[in-house]
Amino acid sequence: MKKFLIPFAIGGIVALAVEYFQGNSTETAVKPSTESTVKATENQGLTLATVVAPWEINSLDPNQTGVIFQRMNLAETLVEANLQGELVPSLATSWSSNENATIWRFNLRSDVKFHNGKPLTAESVAKSLNIALAKPGILQKAFIKEIRATDAHHIEIELTKPFVPFPAFLTHYTAIILADESYNEKGEVTQVIGTGAFKATKIEAPQKIETVRFDEYWGEKPQLAQANYLASSRSETRMLMAQSDKSSLVFNLDSASVERLKNDPNLHLTSVSIARTIQLKMDVAKPFFNDLAIRQALSDAINRKSIAESVLKIEDGVADQILPKAFAEWRIDAKERTADIAKIKENLTASGYQFNAEGKLLNQEGKPFSFTLRTFSDRPELPIIATILQAQWKQIGIDVNVSVGNFSEIPAGHQDGSLEMALYALNYGKTLDPFGVIVQDFAKNGSDWGVMNWSNPTLDNALQQLETERDQQKAKALKQTVSQIIHDELPIIPVVYYQQNVVAHKEIKNVTVDPFERRFFLEKLTQN
Numbered sequence: 001m002k003k004f005l006i007p008f009a010i011g012g013i014v015a016l017a018v019e020y021f022q023g024n025s026t027e028t029a030v031k032p033s034t035e036s037t038v039k040a041t042e043n044q045g046l047t048l049a050t051v052v053a054p055w056e057i058n059s060l061d062p063n064q065t066g067v068i069f070q071r072m073n074l075a076e077t078l079v080e081a082n083l084q085g086e087l088v089p090s091l092a093t094s095w096s097s098n099e100n101a102t103i104w105r106f107n108l109r110s111d112v113k114f115h116n117g118k119p120l121t122a123e124s125v126a127k128s129l130n131i132a133l134a135k136p137g138i139l140q141k142a143f144i145k146e147i148r149a150t151d152a153h154h155i156e157i158e159l160t161k162p163f164v165p166f167p168a169f170l171t172h173y174t175a176i177i178l179a180d181e182s183y184n185e186k187g188e189v190t191q192v193i194g195t196g197a198f199k200a201t202k203i204e205a206p207q208k209i210e211t212v213r214f215d216e217y218w219g220e221k222p223q224l225a226q227a228n229y230l231a232s233s234r235s236e237t238r239m240l241m242a243q244s245d246k247s248s249l250v251f252n253l254d255s256a257s258v259e260r261l262k263n264d265p266n267l268h269l270t271s272v273s274i275a276r277t278i279q280l281k282m283d284v285a286k287p288f289f290n291d292l293a294i295r296q297a298l299s300d301a302i303n304r305k306s307i308a309e310s311v312l313k314i315e316d317g318v319a320d321q322i323l324p325k326a327f328a329e330w331r332i333d334a335k336e337r338t339a340d341i342a343k344i345k346e347n348l349t350a351s352g353y354q355f356n357a358e359g360k361l362l363n364q365e366g367k368p369f370s371f372t373l374r375t376f377s378d379r380p381e382l383p384i385i386a387t388i389l390q391a392q393w394k395q396i397g398i399d400v401n402v403s404v405g406n407f408s409e410i411p412a413g414h415q416d417g418s419l420e421m422a423l424y425a426l427n428y429g430k431t432l433d434p435f436g437v438i439v440q441d442f443a444k445n446g447s448d449w450g451v452m453n454w455s456n457p458t459l460d461n462a463l464q465q466l467e468t469e470r471d472q473q474k475a476k477a478l479k480q481t482v483s484q485i486i487h488d489e490l491p492i493i494p495v496v497y498y499q500q501n502v503v504a505h506k507e508i509k510n511v512t513v514d515p516f517e518r519r520f521f522l523e524k525l526t527q528n
Contacts, residue, residue: 046508046527047225051520052241053251056206056231060189063137066173071520072209072229075176075194078106078125079167081432081516085326087167091120091177091195101162101468108153112218114179115199122149128177129157131187137174138431141440142166162468164475168433171518197523198227207231222523235380242267242503249511249520250503254380255313261503268506272513275326275429276498277319278385280373281410282421284491285453288369289421293351295490300347301396303339307388308496311381319494321487326515327434330479334487341395348396361397370399375423376407385495386423411448419452425498429516435479439463442486454491 051072058064062075069075080090092106112120126149133139133147143159143166150156159166169175179193192200197219198211209229213222232238239257242250243264253261261267280298282289289295308317320334348361355361360368373389375382383404390400403409413419426441426449428434441450443460462478462485469475486492500513512521 046223046525048228048247049224049226049508049522049525050228050230050241050245050248051251051522052230052232052238052245052248054231054233054235054238056233057203057209057229058206060192060203060205061135062132062174062176062178062189063135066176067517068209068229069192069194070173070176070518071514072211072227073196073198073519073522074192074200074209074211075178075196077171077173077175077177078108079170081171081518083512083515085429085432085516087171087432091125095167097164097166101164101166101470102159104157104159104166105150106155106157108155109218110153112195113216114195115193115214116179116181117216118179118181120177120195121152122155123152124180125149125177126155127180127183129155129175131183132174134187135174138169138172138436139175141436142169164468164470165431165433165435165466168431169436171432172430172436173518197222198224220523223526224522227522239503246505246507248504249508251500253501253503255311258313258501258503266505267503268508268511270502270504270511270513271314271499272515273314273316273324273326274427274498274500274513274515274517275324275434276425276427276517277322277324278382278423278425278495278498279319279322280389280421280423280493280495281419281450281452281491282493283417283419283452286371286420288363288371291351292489293348293353294369295493297344297348297396298393298398299490299493300337300344301339301341301392302389302493302495303392304336304496307385311384311388312496312499314499317496317499319496321483322492322494323428323434323483324497327428329476330434330483332480332483332487339392344396355397359397360399368399369397370401371420372401372403373421373423374403374405374409374413374419376409377404378407379425382423382425389423389495414448414452423495424449427517429518432516432518435463435466438482442482442491446491451491454489456485456489459485 055068057068076090078090078092080088082088091109093109095104095106097104108122126147129147133144143161143163144157145160146158148156182189182191182193184190197214197217199214200209200211202210211227213225235254235257238250239253241248242261262269284290304318308314318336320336323330353361363369373386375386377383386402390402393400410422410424428437430437440447443463444455446452459482462481466475466478502511502513504511507527509526510524512524
């Protein structure tokens, strides 16, 4: 057990006040930058930035921690994405396929060096991707048959079937390219040697990364000389670091912390809607969920506007459909419903349901509806939203038991059939194009975080057509067909969209929030 003191400022008075105990937790409390570092930052311009976020460093393997390596710009993928969600060149300057999209050819940049000074080659790219392909991950969903280098600056990837969305899968963090020297003879990552704008000098699991600017970087050089990463699961600790450390960029604060920091004149809050939806999944095979009338009543009774504004403190968070506005081609025209309790009860009565004298909704056996809603506390807003849903559904005569446990209980309940309903947040931008997530979670009875005992042949057919459709307008029509079916049949009920909040001192300029949660954009940071 260790005790730590973290300095922070209240009303201009510096105090030593925060004590917390590690116990059996994997988190180690962290101190802000040293006084000398802060002074150097003030006197020499923006030389240091420290990202403070809740995500721990569990491993050097990209399958587990690649998302942090990618966001810190330590390592890069062949294909990147801009803020509009469009595919753009990265380590590959261009790509193309044969007519039926079974063979893809990527042209590599000729001026790229790894952090150990060795050049990027087609052989090193092929090795890195083949190692990633051998491990469970998104590449195993991309129908890859073979990855090969054809010469020093070109690789070919052959697929087992035509697949037009393939390049988007190479934007995923598990597809970051590492140097040959990153791996041991078993293909295990022993050190992170990438090509990004920052070079790792120290990685200490589960909490800390230290990096320096890579002066031989092929792209635009960042102003920062150093960029660090600190993991802290406690929102309170992150809030205090936002106030005390002028170099910090603090992510994922709870709503109470955000409200407090808004009133600090030294800080600036940047908020952006991201490609993540808080949603409900349910076992459609269970008697109380297999009727669309029930699923529709549950959805209609949710006061999404109230949840977005009171819990997440955002004005534009109502989830009128599964996919947020970042995915324009998948979006359909959907009217925002108001929670009209009387109308909902009227619709249920018209569908053959009855209410008892206490106002409880009865099932076909004449017993009151009730079920258990599972969620977890890793995201502090989820238990609060679950409790609100419990109260809102009680108004239409449905009793709900809320169970707050570990997030692993949701996929476990999916597998053993014990799960009735779950509340969680899902990132639909994992492969930039949400096709990769949707085909996994909605087609053919879904996945651990997808639909449960539900399928739709028309949706399956549309997704299959999307694999080979090159015409953009036809592809858009297929995407909207998929979204319309999910919207109408409600195998998963969207609640609210997420908004990422980042707090930094006002001296730090050009803070950019990635709506697809791929980059911290540290290379853009400047100072007055």
